Amino acid sequence: MADPSSYRPKPGQIPDSPGVYKFRDEHGRVIYVGKAKSLRQRLASYFQDLAGLHPRTRTMVTTAAAVEWTVVSTEVEALQLEYTWIKEFDPRFNVKYRDDKSYPYLAVTLNEEFPRVQVMRGAKKKGVRYFGPYGHAWAIRETVDLMLRVFPVRTCSAGVFKRSAQIGRPCLLGYIGKCSAPCVERISAADHRELAEEFCDFMAGRTGAYLRRLERQMQEAAEEMEYERAARLRDDIGALKRAMEKSAVVLADATDADLIAVAEDELEAAVQIFHVRGGRVRGQRGWVTDKVEAVTTGDLVEHALQQLYGEEQGDAVPKEVLVPALPEPVEPVSQWLSHRRGSQVSLRIPQRGDKKDLMATVGRNAQQALALHKTKRASDLTTRSRALEEIAEALGLDSVPLRIECFDISHLQGDDVVASMVVFEDGLARKSEYRRFQIKGRVGDEQVWHGQGQDDVRSMHEVTARRFRRYLQEKQRSGEWTEEPAEDAPVEADGPLEADAPMDPGAGRPVDEDGRPKRFAYPPQLVVVDGGAPQVAAARRALDELGIDDVAVCGLAKRLEEVWLPGEDDPVVLPRSSEGLYLLQRVRDEAHRFALRYQRTKRGKRLKASPLDAVAGLGDTRRQALLKHFGSLKKLRAATVDEICEVPGVGRKTAETVVAALAGAAPSAPAVNTATGEIIEDDGAPPAALSAERGQER
Numbered sequence: 001m002a003d004p005s006s007y008r009p010k011p012g013q014i015p016d017s018p019g020v021y022k023f024r025d026e027h028g029r030v031i032y033v034g035k036a037k038s039l040r041q042r043l044a045s046y047f048q049d050l051a052g053l054h055p056r057t058r059t060m061v062t063t064a065a066a067v068e069w070t071v072v073s074t075e076v077e078a079l080q081l082e083y084t085w086i087k088e089f090d091p092r093f094n095v096k097y098r099d100d101k102s103y104p105y106l107a108v109t110l111n112e113e114f115p116r117v118q119v120m121r122g123a124k125k126k127g128v129r130y131f132g133p134y135g136h137a138w139a140i141r142e143t144v145d146l147m148l149r150v151f152p153v154r155t156c157s158a159g160v161f162k163r164s165a166q167i168g169r170p171c172l173l174g175y176i177g178k179c180s181a182p183c184v185e186r187i188s189a190a191d192h193r194e195l196a197e198e199f200c201d202f203m204a205g206r207t208g209a210y211l212r213r214l215e216r217q218m219q220e221a222a223e224e225m226e227y228e229r230a231a232r233l234r235d236d237i238g239a240l241k242r243a244m245e246k247s248a249v250v251l252a253d254a255t256d257a258d259l260i261a262v263a264e265d266e267l268e269a270a271v272q273i274f275h276v277r278g279g280r281v282r283g284q285r286g287w288v289t290d291k292v293e294a295v296t297t298g299d300l301v302e303h304a305l306q307q308l309y310g311e312e313q314g315d316a317v318p319k320e321v322l323v324p325a326l327p328e329p330v331e332p333v334s335q336w337l338s339h340r341r342g343s344q345v346s347l348r349i350p351q352r353g354d355k356k357d358l359m360a361t362v363g364r365n366a367q368q369a370l371a372l373h374k375t376k377r378a379s380d381l382t383t384r385s386r387a388l389e390e391i392a393e394a395l396g397l398d399s400v401p402l403r404i405e406c407f408d409i410s411h412l413q414g415d416d417v418v419a420s421m422v423v424f425e426d427g428l429a430r431k432s433e434y435r436r437f438q439i440k441g442r443v444g445d446e447q448v449w450h451g452q453g454q455d456d457v458r459s460m461h462e463v464t465a466r467r468f469r470r471y472l473q474e475k476q477r478s479g480e481w482t483e484e485p486a487e488d489a490p491v492e493a494d495g496p497l498e499a500d501a502p503m504d505p506g507a508g509r510p511v512d513e514d515g516r517p518k519r520f521a522y523p524p525q526l527v528v529v530d531g532g533a534p535q536v537a538a539a540r541r542a543l544d545e546l547g548i549d550d551v552a553v554c555g556l557a558k559r560l561e562e563v564w565l566p567g568e569d570d571p572v573v574l575p576r577s578s579e580g581l582y583l584l585q586r587v588r589d590e591a592h593r594f595a596l597r598y599q600r601t602k603r604g605k606r607l608k609a610s611p612l613d614a615v616a617g618l619g620d621t622r623r624q625a626l627l628k629h630f631g632s633l634k635k636l637r638a639a640t641v642d643e644i645c646e647v648p649g650v651g652r653k654t655a656e657t658v659v660a661a662l663a664g665a666a667p668s669a670p671a672v673n674t675a676t677g678e679i680i681e682d683d684g685a686p687p688a689a690l691s692a693e694r695g696q697e698r
Helices: 039-047 055-063 075-089 137-147 158-167 189-203 208-223 227-245 297-309 331-341 353-395 456-478 533-545 579-607 620-630 633-638 641-645 652-664 687-694
Strands: 019-025 030-036 064-071 105-108 117-120 129-131 257-264 268-277 280-290 320-322 346-348 403-412 415-425 435-438 526-530 552-556
Touching: 019 039, 019 055, 019 075, 030 039, 030 055, 030 075, 039 055, 039 064, 055 064, 075 297, 075 331, 105 137, 105 189, 117 137, 129 189, 137 189, 137 227, 189 208, 208 227, 257 297, 257 353, 268 297, 268 353, 280 297, 280 353, 297 331, 331 346, 353 579, 403 456, 403 579, 415 456, 415 579, 435 456, 435 579, 456 526, 456 533, 526 533, 526 579, 533 552, 552 579, 620 633, 633 652, 641 652
Parallel strands: 257 320, 320 346, 403 526, 526 552
Antiparallel strands: 019 030, 019 064, 105 117, 105 129, 257 268, 268 280, 403 415, 415 435
């Protein structure tokens, strides 16, 4: 715990102007980002008597070890910079809203030659028109199914579209009239785009004019006695009206607005948003957050606005935003929203009428969301806390292991040996910090084992040593650890320590000197290995060689679910009903799943390898053309240069290169399908062989 007076800026050093400030901890991680109209007044409030600070603020300032700031010209710039830094550094003491699920949107890909209507989740893409969010994906599909009768826009994937174009026959939707079939040129690209834009206009709320036009066309068809056409238009109008009825009218004046309501208690807050377009509720979403800083309702609203509109532009920001409380001050936020939209945005509290009634409804949804979240989290948080306490007691740890890392080795009869590292923090998986390794069979410059088949113990020693050697290197680079490594500590000299890039780079806690996340810089309190006493001893030996003595090690054996400790002859047996044992099992099983998936991917790439892959200038298209022409690699190997030249797109020089490459590659031994006993041609192993192999993998 740091003393705030140790890093307090000198009097007069802080400017009296708008700006954004960052608090960093002793490791250089950014733990809090804030903005202020006057940096001098705001920062001075953090360095008063600790007894007078809010408990959460007191925890933040005693965790921090330094403070820095950036001066800006206006409060609007401060608001934008604060949002940017919160997204970049992910500070632990800032309010961060968590979506309770990934909300689906109805998307129209106007960035493609033939726009497609589909359900999309996740980050928004440039050139795609979004509608929603919706509560359920099936609600989108029901709406689209009704709309396709009138707007037969393409909904198929790129693969289906390409296949239909190749065979010259549309898919089923094209035959039943729910797709205009641009794949077989029943409609031009320009006309199809116009159809997609009409679909977007209707979904955006411009429905009246289109319905009136259809009704006029229906009347004209009836007058001209074209009764079949009139009946079809009548059914189209009915379908559109049914699609509109799925969104209830809540504001009679066809208002475009977002309504934001907040429900909170001392520890948590829930936010609910209703998206109203054309007077109808077009989408709903909700967030929940821990109140890790002392915030008012206005502050929560401001954070919600940043989360909601920080990445939006234009019409995605509505003309009117209704909130339960206004941020203080409100002018910079209003200016920021207007800048995002490109025109004036009204940010206000509804006082009377339908809008006030609808805000009450949104508030009730927020209260229900908070109550549901607290009901779920109460049991979950209690269970995780009890599990961590049981693990600490069973292993004799001084404190509960808030960060647990688990290692597992996977291979197929000694081939394609890989390892995984999974991370659990506070009893929950932190997938952004998972890592995977290719086992090299070496430590430093010395080849210690190779081709000896299965050797989980040596593999465990290698992967543990590589992970913690990188941790020591990061400490040396940041200046946190300046001692020379032990004489017997091996040195990594063969490139990157991990085989692959992190799954979700930039999302973990470890950071480099400017506060950005980095790899392997955050040590665990407990290392769990998948295995018994030999694997535990190997991991402990790797840590001892590196001089690391403040990280506990244990192993979980699969057979009897026994917990092994280094140097102990007998295992620790936890009760079968123990929450601590359940948590260790989840950690071990997650590491096994992650390692096995990587090992299967690596093996799949190896099995698909072909001598043709090494031929310079031979791409996938011509490689597939060769195999399709000759039927198999065996027949291609027996072909002459003139025969290969008969394949379209293959010249004599390429043919000579192919013949030379296949002549230099020794034919492999015939493969055997272990399920049927049949000999497989060297075209590649059928799925049955791969399935049989999986019974031998670990």
